[in-house]
Amino acid sequence: MNRQVVTVFGGSGFIGRQVVKRFAKAGWIVRAAMRDTIAGAVLKPMGEPGQVTPIRADITDPAAIAAAVNGAQCVVNLVGILFEKGKCRFDAIHTQGAANVARAARAAGVQTLVHMSALGADKGSASAYARSKALGEEAVLAAFPTAAIIRPSVVFGPDDDFFNRFAKLARVSPVLPVFTADGFKPTHTESGYGLDLFGSGGPTFQPVYVGDVADAIFRAATDTAAAGKIYELGGPRRYTMKEIMETVRAGTGLCRLLLPLPFFVAGIQAAFLKFLPTPPLTPDQVILMRSDNVVRGGKPGLAELGITATACEAIVPAYLARFAPTS
Numbered sequence: 001m002n003r004q005v006v007t008v009f010g011g012s013g014f015i016g017r018q019v020v021k022r023f024a025k026a027g028w029i030v031r032a033a034m035r036d037t038i039a040g041a042v043l044k045p046m047g048e049p050g051q052v053t054p055i056r057a058d059i060t061d062p063a064a065i066a067a068a069v070n071g072a073q074c075v076v077n078l079v080g081i082l083f084e085k086g087k088c089r090f091d092a093i094h095t096q097g098a099a100n101v102a103r104a105a106r107a108a109g110v111q112t113l114v115h116m117s118a119l120g121a122d123k124g125s126a127s128a129y130a131r132s133k134a135l136g137e138e139a140v141l142a143a144f145p146t147a148a149i150i151r152p153s154v155v156f157g158p159d160d161d162f163f164n165r166f167a168k169l170a171r172v173s174p175v176l177p178v179f180t181a182d183g184f185k186p187t188h189t190e191s192g193y194g195l196d197l198f199g200s201g202g203p204t205f206q207p208v209y210v211g212d213v214a215d216a217i218f219r220a221a222t223d224t225a226a227a228g229k230i231y232e233l234g235g236p237r238r239y240t241m242k243e244i245m246e247t248v249r250a251g252t253g254l255c256r257l258l259l260p261l262p263f264f265v266a267g268i269q270a271a272f273l274k275f276l277p278t279p280p281l282t283p284d285q286v287i288l289m290r291s292d293n294v295v296r297g298g299k300p301g302l303a304e305l306g307i308t309a310t311a312c313e314a315i316v317p318a319y320l321a322r323f324a325p326t327s
Contacts, residue, residue, distance in 0.1 A: 006221070007031040007069050009059055009101060010078035012039040014159050015116070018214035019076060021046045026218065033057035033068045059097035060087075065104040074112045074221050075105045077140075082129070082161075083274070083282045090132035099139035106144050113147040114221045115140045119206075119232060119293050121151060127288040137230070146227035148220040150213070153234045153293050156312060157210030158319040165280070166248045167323040175259040176245040178202045179289055183260040197260045201240030204292040208235045209310035212302055219305045226305070233302055234295035236309040241289075247312065251320030263290060 006023050010016045011032025023030050024047035032043050032054045040054025057068040059079050069075050081093050098115060105113045121133035140147050154162045170176055182199030216233055220226040239247070245258050261269075263286060270281045295301060302309050 003027060003029050004074065005029045005031065005072045006074040006076060007033055007072045008076045008078065009033045009057065009065075009068070010080070011043060012036075012054070013078060014157065014161065015155060015210055015213055016078045017043065017046075017159075018157070018210050019078065019217050020052060022214045022218045023221075024052055026222075028074075029053075031055050031068060031072065033065075059100055060092055062100050062104065065100050066108065069101075069104050069108045069110055072105075072108065072110055074114070075101065075110050076114045076116075076217060076221060077101045078116045078217075080116065080118070080133075083279055083285070084128075085277075090128050091135075094129075094132035094136040095139055098136035099143060102140040102143035102147060110144075112221050112227070113140070113144045114150060114217050115147050116150045116152070116217070117230075119151045119153045119234070119295065120288065120291060125288075125291075128284050129288055141228070148226040148228070149230040150217055150220060151230060151232045151299075152208050152213050153206040153295065154208070155210050155213055156207045156235075156316060158315075160210065162207065163244075163248060163251070163316055163320060166245065167252050167320050169280075170248055170252050170254045170256050171323055173256070175257045176248065177261045177266070178242045178245055178258050179263055179266050179286070180241075180260050181263055181290065183262065198242050198258075199260075201242035202260075203241050203289045204238050204294055205241070205244060206234030206238045206294040207312050208233045208302075209312075209315060212307055212310050215307050216302060216305050219307070223305075230299050231301055231305065232295045232299045234309070236311050238292075238294055239312070247316060248320065251317045252323040253321075253325060254323065 006028050011020050012034045020043050030052045032040050035058050037054040037056050043052050057064040117133045117137050120130050122130050123134040180199050180202045185196045187194040187196050267286045270283045270286045273279045274282045
């Protein structure tokens with residue numbers, strides 16, 4: 001019996017590696033499409049010899065995409081960027097690139113398409129990232145109406161760029177930032193006057209485990225009931241930015257001061273940081289963080305895919321421990 005074939009664009013990335021592993025475990029032949037196949041060498045051991053093959057394909061190149069999806073029963077597009085650099089623009093990757101993949105999948109007779117977007121995708125957003133994600137969803141569904149769209153909140157796991165980023169910062173900085181829109185407010189109680197530095201604690205996140213996201217993508221790809229649906233994925237608990245930083249502080253064992261930063265100060269910092277080769281913060285990200293990154297309700301999520309969300313507390317402390325000070 002011929003085994004089913006899936007092409008995973010962005011297969012060498014943080015989420016992509018877990019998706020490749022999930023499909024390989026289920027017996028699929030996996031083509032892991034990426035711009036640099038050297039990064040895909042770590043994927044081959046995830047399956048039997050010859051089961052996982054890294055292939056070169058750029059989602060801005062329609063010819064390369066067509067070759068990558070030819071003969072596949074399923075296509076998964078995970079490609080995304082967090083900041084713009086050179087030719088890698090939000091529109092080129094999230095909108096035009098997504099459309100290229102969807103059109104190629106339709107032309108090749110692919111049965112199922114799963115496209116990863118993001119919570120907060122909104123054509124009316126002031127954030128170019130959020131707008132490009134929303135326009136990408138529209139382009140995908142226009143070309144491939146039965147595509148399943150996955151919108152995760154921030155994704156955590158041992159190789160993430162969320163908790164790990166702040167843990168790395170904690171190693172070199174005496175403070176951890178908490179962006180706030182309502183901090184530094186005067187307070188008045190029976191005991192006297194004071195100052196509420198953090199307000200509501202900054203923007204709110206609903207971190208979702210990378211293994212749960214990979215399972216969700218696999219189930220959306222293999223369940224016909226998922227066709228044409230948009231899934232919003234979040235973990236079992238919401239955290240303010242202050243609580244995120246407290247989690248980092250506790251997990252690393254690094255005693256760091258939490259520093260409230262008004263958004264306008266963060267914006268000024270980002271205006272300079274954006275010029276770094278890999279900016280830790282950009283003006284667009286500051287805009288994005290002014291809105292909570294949480295599941296709003298009204299759309300199916302992990303539960304509808306039969307998945308129980310994994311708590312941060314069950315995973316994060318184990319991999320943040322490597323940042324602990326050595327005695």
